[in-house]
Amino acid sequence: MKPDNSSMKATIPFLSVTGLEKSYGPHKAVNGVSLAVEEGHTLALLGPSGCGKTTILRCIAGLETPEAGRIEIGDVCVFDAAQRINLQPEARGLGIVFQSYAVWPHMTVAENVGFPLKVRKIGGAERDKRVARILEIVGLGAWHDRPATNLSGGQQQRVALARALIHEPSLVLFDEALSNLDAQLREQMRLELNLLQDKLGFTAIYVTHDQAEAFGLAEHIVVMNKGCIETQGAPRRIFHEPDTAFVARFLGFNLLPGTVTRRDGAKAEVTLPGGARISGHIPERAGQLAVGDAAIACMRKEHVHLTATPGSSMARIRGSSFLGLADEFILDFGGQELRAIQHFPEACADMAVGVEISPAHCVILPPENQ
Amino acid sequence: MLPSVISRISLCGRSATSWAERMTQQAVKPARWPQYLPMAGVVAGFLLVIGPLLATLLRSLLVFEGDDARLSLDHFIRIFKDPAIHAALGNTLICGLATTFFSLILGFSLAWLVARTDMPGRQWFEVGNLIPFFLSPYVGAISWIYLAAPNSGLAINFFKDHFGVDLSFINIYSLPGVIWVLTIFYTPYVYLFVIAPLRRMDAALEDAARVHGAGFWFTLRHVTLPLLSPALLSGALVVFVTSAGLFDVPLALASPSGIRTMPTEIFASVQYPSDFGRAAAFGVIVLCVTVLLALWQRRYLAGRRYETVTGKGYRPRLLALGPWGRAAALAFQCFYIGIGVVLPTIALVLVSLTRLWTGRFDPTRASLANYEYVLFNYQLTQQAIINSLILAVVGATLGVGLSVLQAYYLNRGAPKRRSIADAVLSLPLGIPGIILGLGFLILAIRTPLYSTLTIVLIAYIARFFPFATRTISAMFGSLNPELEQSARAAGASWAETLRHIILPLLRPALIAAWIMLFVIFIRELGATILLYAQGTETISVVLVVLSDRSFGYAAALAMVQLLLLLGAFAIMRATKTSIVQS
Numbered sequence: 032m033k034p035d036n037s038s039m040k041a042t043i044p045f046l047s048v049t050g051l052e053k054s055y056g057p058h059k060a061v062n063g064v065s066l067a068v069e070e071g072h073t074l075a076l077l078g079p080s081g082c083g084k085t086t087i088l089r090c091i092a093g094l095e096t097p098e099a100g101r102i103e104i105g106d107v108c109v110f111d112a113a114q115r116i117n118l119q120p121e122a123r124g125l126g127i128v129f130q131s132y133a134v135w136p137h138m139t140v141a142e143n144v145g146f147p148l149k150v151r152k153i154g155g156a157e158r159d160k161r162v163a164r165i166l167e168i169v170g171l172g173a174w175h176d177r178p179a180t181n182l183s184g185g186q187q188q189r190v191a192l193a194r195a196l197i198h199e200p201s202l203v204l205f206d207e208a209l210s211n212l213d214a215q216l217r218e219q220m221r222l223e224l225n226l227l228q229d230k231l232g233f234t235a236i237y238v239t240h241d242q243a244e245a246f247g248l249a250e251h252i253v254v255m256n257k258g259c260i261e262t263q264g265a266p267r268r269i270f271h272e273p274d275t276a277f278v279a280r281f282l283g284f285n286l287l288p289g290t291v292t293r294r295d296g297a298k299a300e301v302t303l304p305g306g307a308r309i310s311g312h313i314p315e316r317a318g319q320l321a322v323g324d325a326a327i328a329c330m331r332k333e334h335v336h337l338t339a340t341p342g343s344s345m346a347r348i349r350g351s352s353f354l355g356l357a358d359e360f361i362l363d364f365g366g367q368e369l370r371a372i373q374h375f376p377e378a379c380a381d382m383a384v385g386v387e388i389s390p391a392h393c394v395i396l397p398p399e400n401q
Numbered sequence: 402m403l404p405s406v407i408s409r410i411s412l413c414g415r416s417a418t419s420w421a422e423r424m425t426q427q428a429v430k431p432a433r434w435p436q437y438l439p440m441a442g443v444v445a446g447f448l449l450v451i452g453p454l455l456a457t458l459l460r461s462l463l464v465f466e467g468d469d470a471r472l473s474l475d476h477f478i479r480i481f482k483d484p485a486i487h488a489a490l491g492n493t494l495i496c497g498l499a500t501t502f503f504s505l506i507l508g509f510s511l512a513w514l515v516a517r518t519d520m521p522g523r524q525w526f527e528v529g530n531l532i533p534f535f536l537s538p539y540v541g542a543i544s545w546i547y548l549a550a551p552n553s554g555l556a557i558n559f560f561k562d563h564f565g566v567d568l569s570f571i572n573i574y575s576l577p578g579v580i581w582v583l584t585i586f587y588t589p590y591v592y593l594f595v596i597a598p599l600r601r602m603d604a605a606l607e608d609a610a611r612v613h614g615a616g617f618w619f620t621l622r623h624v625t626l627p628l629l630s631p632a633l634l635s636g637a638l639v640v641f642v643t644s645a646g647l648f649d650v651p652l653a654l655a656s657p658s659g660i661r662t663m664p665t666e667i668f669a670s671v672q673y674p675s676d677f678g679r680a681a682a683f684g685v686i687v688l689c690v691t692v693l694l695a696l697w698q699r700r701y702l703a704g705r706r707y708e709t710v711t712g713k714g715y716r717p718r719l720l721a722l723g724p725w726g727r728a729a730a731l732a733f734q735c736f737y738i739g740i741g742v743v744l745p746t747i748a749l750v751l752v753s754l755t756r757l758w759t760g761r762f763d764p765t766r767a768s769l770a771n772y773e774y775v776l777f778n779y780q781l782t783q784q785a786i787i788n789s790l791i792l793a794v795v796g797a798t799l800g801v802g803l804s805v806l807q808a809y810y811l812n813r814g815a816p817k818r819r820s821i822a823d824a825v826l827s828l829p830l831g832i833p834g835i836i837l838g839l840g841f842l843i844l845a846i847r848t849p850l851y852s853t854l855t856i857v858l859i860a861y862i863a864r865f866f867p868f869a870t871r872t873i874s875a876m877f878g879s880l881n882p883e884l885e886q887s888a889r890a891a892g893a894s895w896a897e898t899l900r901h902i903i904l905p906l907l908r909p910a911l912i913a914a915w916i917m918l919f920v921i922f923i924r925e926l927g928a929t930i931l932l933y934a935q936g937t938e939t940i941s942v943v944l945v946v947l948s949d950r951s952f953g954y955a956a957a958l959a960m961v962q963l964l965l966l967l968g969a970f971a972i973m974r975a976t977k978t979s980i981v982q983s
Contacts, residue, residue, distance in 0.1 A: 092612050094718065120611035127612040133605035137627040146623075150614040194613065204612075206605075 045070035045234050046091070046202060051100035053086050060086040061097065062258035068234055068251065070201070075237045075249030079281065082255040084238045088204050091236065092127055093120035104202055121150070126195030126233070130207035132187040134179045134194075140166070141175045143190050147198035165193045168227065185216045192224075196231060205237040209244055221247045242282055246270060254278050262316070274316045276399040279329040285369055287328045288398065294322050299395045301328040305365015307344040307386075311393030318397045327396050332359065334392035335371035337378070342385025348378055362386070435896040439814065442806025446826045446870075449863035453840020454688065454832075460843045461681035476682035489661035490686075492576060496662065497645030500583040501637050504644075507584065508591025508636065509629075511737060516599040518720045520730040526738070527596075528974065533741040534589035535970045537924035539941060540959040542582045542653035543948055544745035547752045547956070549573040553760035555748050562761075574658040582650050585741045587640045594636030598629055604717040617720075631702050638698050639830060642691050646833020648927035652945070663687060664835050664927065671931055677843060684836040691831035699824065749963065753956035771957035775947070782958065784936065785943040788854060789923055789965075792939065796861045797918035801911055803862065804869035805904070811870070812877040830867045834927030837864045842931050852934030860928045865921050869914035876910035877903075913978040920969045924962065940965075 044067035053061040061083040068074045076084035089095040091102055093109065096117060102110040104125075109118040126147075135143055141162050148158045166172050169189040174182065179190060188208070195203050209217045221244060228235060239245050245252050246266045253263040254277075262274045273279040280286055287309065293300035297312045299320060309328045313320055320326050337346075337360065346362040346369060360378065362369040364386065371386075378384070464473045480486050514520045515527045533541070548556040550573050560566040572578065606628065610620040626633075648664040656665050663683065670680035722730055752758050754767040775782050811823055829837065841860040850856040880903070888898040904911070926941040933942050940962050948955035 089608075092608070094608050094611070119616070120608070121614045121616050123612070124614070125612050127609060129605040129609060131603050131605050133603060133609040135606060135610075135624060135628070137630070146610065146615070147613040150610075150619060191609075194609070198614065 044068060045072075045105060046074075046236070047101075047103045048087070048091065049101045051087060051090060051097050051102070053083075053090060053095060053097040059258050061090070064100075064255075064258070064260055066253055066260070066263070068236065070234055071228075071232050072251065073228065073235045073237065073249045075239060075245035075252045076255060077239060077242060077245040077252055077281075078255035078261070080240060083258040084255045085206055087255075088206050088236060088238045091202075092125060092204055093118060093123050124198075124200055124202075126198070126200040126203040128188070128191045128195045128203070128205045128208040130210050132184070132191045132211070134182075134187045134190050136178075136180045138179055139175070140171060140177050140179055140182070140190055143179050144193045144197055146194060151198060161197055165197045168196075168230075169193045169223075185212055185220070188212060188220065192227075196227070196233070199231070200233060202234045202236070205235060205239075207238055207240070210239070210241065217244070224248060254281065256281075272314045272394055273329065273396070274314050276327050276329065276396050279327075279394065279396060280399075284329040284331055284394075285335065287364070287367055287369065289326060289328060291320050291322050291324045291326045291395070294320065298390070299326070301326050301395055303328075303365055303367060305367060307365050309388055309393055310390040311388075311395045312390065313395045317395075320395065320397055325398050327398055328388075328393055329396055330388055330393045332370045332372040334389065335369060335373075336387040336389070337362075337371050337373060337375055338385040338387065339377045339382075340385055341383075342387050344386045345383055346386045348380060348382045348384060350380070351378060433895075435894075435899075439806045439810035442803050443810045443814075443822050443826065445803060446807055446822075446866065449859070449866070450825060450828050453837055453844055453860075453863065454828075456843040457681045457684045457688070457836065457840040460677055461685045464678060476678040477686075480679065480682050480686070485661060486666065486683075489663050489666045492655070492660060493645050493663040495576060496579050496583060496651070497641045499580045500587055500644040501641045503580070503584040504587040504591050504640050505633065505637055507588040507737065509595055509633065511588065511734065512592045512596040512599055514730050514734060516596055517717060518722050518730060519727070520722060520734065521727060522731070522734075526734050529738050529742070530592055530734075531589050532738075532967075532970060533586050534593070535920050535966050536586070536742070536745075537649070537926075537941065537959075537962060537966065538582065538586045538647060539649035539653060539924070539926050539944060540749070540962060541586055541741075541745055542650045543944075543955055543959060544748045544752075545573055545578070545582050546653065547748040547758070547952065548744055549578070550760075553758060553952075555751065555760060555762070556744065558760045572658075574654055574660075576655070576660060578654045579650050579660075579662075582654065583644045583647065585737075586650075587644050588737070588741070590640050590643075591633070591636040594632045594639070595629060598632045600717070602628060602717060607717065634698065634701065638694055642694065642831040643833070646687065646836065646927070648833070648835045648930065649941075652926075653948070664833060667835050667839060668930060671839065671842070677839075680839055681843065684839050687833065687836055692828070695824075695828070695831055746963070749956050749959050752952050753960050755953055758952040758956075771951075771953040772960075775954050775957040776961070779943075779947075779954070781938055781943050781946070785938045785940050786961065788937060789940040791854065792858055792861060792925075793919045793922040796858050796922045797915045799858075800862045800866050800869050800918045801873075801915050803866055804873050804914060805907070805911070807866075807870045808874035808877045808907075809899075809903070811874045812880075813882070826870060827867050829864050832864065834860075834864050834925065835931060838928030838931040841928070845932075852937065854937045857929060857932045857937060857939075860932055861922050861925060864925075864928055865918055868921065869918055872914040872917065873907060873910045876907055880906055909976075909978045912976050913973065916969050916973045916978070920966055923965050923969070 047067040049065045051061050051064045052059070064083070064087060066074065076087060078084050086095060090097045090110070091104075097110065097112060099112045100110070101108065101112070104123060108114075108116055109123050110116060135146075138146070144165060145158050145162045148154075148161060163172070163175070166175060169192055171186060171189050171193065174186065179187065182190065188211075191208075209220055212220060225248065237245065237248050249266060251263065252266050252269050254261045254269065256277050262269065262278050269278065270282065273282060273284065276286060287301070287303055289301040289303040289309070291299055292302040292308065297315075298310065299313050300308055300310045302308050311328055311330070344364070346364040348360055349363050350361045351358045354372065357372050357374045358378065360371045360375070362371060362384070369386070461476055462472050462474070463470045464475050511526075511530050515523045515530065520526070548554055549571050551569060554571070554573070557568045557571060560568050607620055607624055610624045615623065646664060648668060651660075651662040651665050652668070655662050667680045667683050670676045670683065751762040753771050754769070755762060756766070756768060756770050807822075807826055811819055811826070814822065838860055841856055841863070845851045845856045884906070885898050885902055888902045889895075893901065924941055925939070926945070929939050929942055930945070933939065940958065944955055944958050944962070947958055
């Protein structure tokens, strides 16, 4: 299926997962997860290691058998625990790219890439033509007959990608697909993947622990925590306005626990144990917070503004590290640790600095274990 | 509390003594000579391998006329013209190929069931499948005589008495009999070679095939088996050369019905009136085949280094077999343990308890008379047990010591010389014990070493050290060199690093290698049968002597050896070491 007809049924999910549960012994790896992706769209499963994101992907691929739930791809139910439906992996018509690339070392590049066609009994000239075309697309045209083991990591990744796309699957799964590449190559592959997806129109699911990868690739992000969905939504919303303290921490926000001292609609003020008052807003989807409740003020390091002149609150610089365009500072903020990133050449160790946090960039959230 | 993330440690100004002064203060020069020990170990290995082989080669080319010797190809010409020898070579080839074929199938299936399926009890079978590896093939052969010999076979009579099934067409004294017993004992070799790669294989390689449309069998054929081909090939070669060269089983099963094989012909050539030239020429022919196979294997494997980047490395999934599949798998697995361990042991016990074996066990007449005679009244036994224990304990200890040095060299030596050393040091893997025994016999025959326990010991170590070296070297390969380098940087000498860092880390491999050598030496027959003399008999030699006299006596002594071997197996289990390490 091609995405041309996706405009007609844009709201009907192409992949839907409902009530998925999977345990390993006593450990519940996935605990009642439901999610959906529209055709031609991209979903990223983001979370720390052990949060169950890979298990979900493997369940979708048919490589693990969940205990409960239902998985539909296109109009086909590939798994349903209640109806005892469980299609074998090869019957689900997918493509997959693994972190280890999983390029078969006993085959040449062309044999690797042509494998899905060989299995489907597409042979001869047709197979050669399609292999040549897809290798051209991923930029490996000249490597056709090389043994797959002679390739660099980035090239092996392209072989794996070509292999996952050659049979034109409507759903392609990426399991930490870019994690083994070095930073520069990762960035490049990310851009190329976006272009490829536009060109070929497949639906994609990325599993990753790297937020930059998730934000760069996906239109919809699902953040996982301990087998459950912590939050989901558009990348920009999650980036700027995390709904939970877990998400804020995972995205690298400063987390400053305190008490709500004022509340006005979505706006609120948190007073820290050190006496500093921080204003911010409570996101729509976060839980209820009343005056007197414990709360956490969260802001990005880039949004903590340090001044050499005394400000409304004061902090002391404990250490710094050079990041290039800016420095990262570790501050003692009334006994709490605060981090800030900015260009601040006047700074020196143990210097007292003023701290400004703009209310627009500060999110007030309920504490984590609620 | 604020964690101090950026600590500022100042190194200067702490001490007034200069760097140079402090260096001279602690400059206790460590002895340098221990560093040459690994090289010495390799040289010793070379001598142990090359010495007897050169002696064999030379002897095969020498023809004695009176007191004069001259170089000639007469021995080879005579061998090639002798039709009886063609038959012997043909029989050996048939045995080797058939054994390799059947053990590949059996060994791979068992390893796959244990490592990749949900067969019930697989954690027990994982270990159980290795028991035949620890048992003596000679004892295995004689227990299968007790089970399936014409007229006196326990199993054959059992089927006749209880089910009325006539199995008298089965004759264990035949080539199929030899292949049957060899397959039982060589299946664990394939199993050992295959099970580790089966477990270690990146699951994503097979998963990728499944997701991209390949079914289970297609994946097995096009992905799993090709990836295992280096392991399968190595296993097949070892099984072929060692099973074809094994003396024990043809001695017990082929010789009685006059079937000639290569190892029994060599043995016969050395018996009175002995013809060493003929035996040596035989040995050279076998060696040529072995060396050619080994070279071919090296070339084949050189192009197939299947090392892949591993990701998160989830273990391969276990295949759900379903109720019928599980039952079939269990039955298959029990069949192997049955023919390899349970039935032979039952046969040994029953025969050893019967004074005069007639093919049926009568509990009312059971007695320990055989044990009494063999252990206390037969003059050879006690000395033989002592000899075997001395050889096994001293040999295993020396062998492991030598292997540690060689493993060090093979992993840390100069890269170019390493591969040559590896090639030469693994040669004995493919040399039948009886041929190496012949080489040492030729070397020692006119020296004081002849007919001593020492020459037997040297032959044992020469024939079997590669097993220990491979086990230890495999584990050495997984040690990061930085572990040693940090010890050296911290001030330890080479010898101290070996003692405090390397040996403790290698401990599991050292124990595994020691037990393996102990087991092999307790049961060795091929080299011993040529080198023993009055007073240096081993358990295996006495077994051969006794089995000519009475089934019961042989069975009683075989029980003693079985208990020693099972004891070693139990120790290996207790120390939780594994011989699956390559």
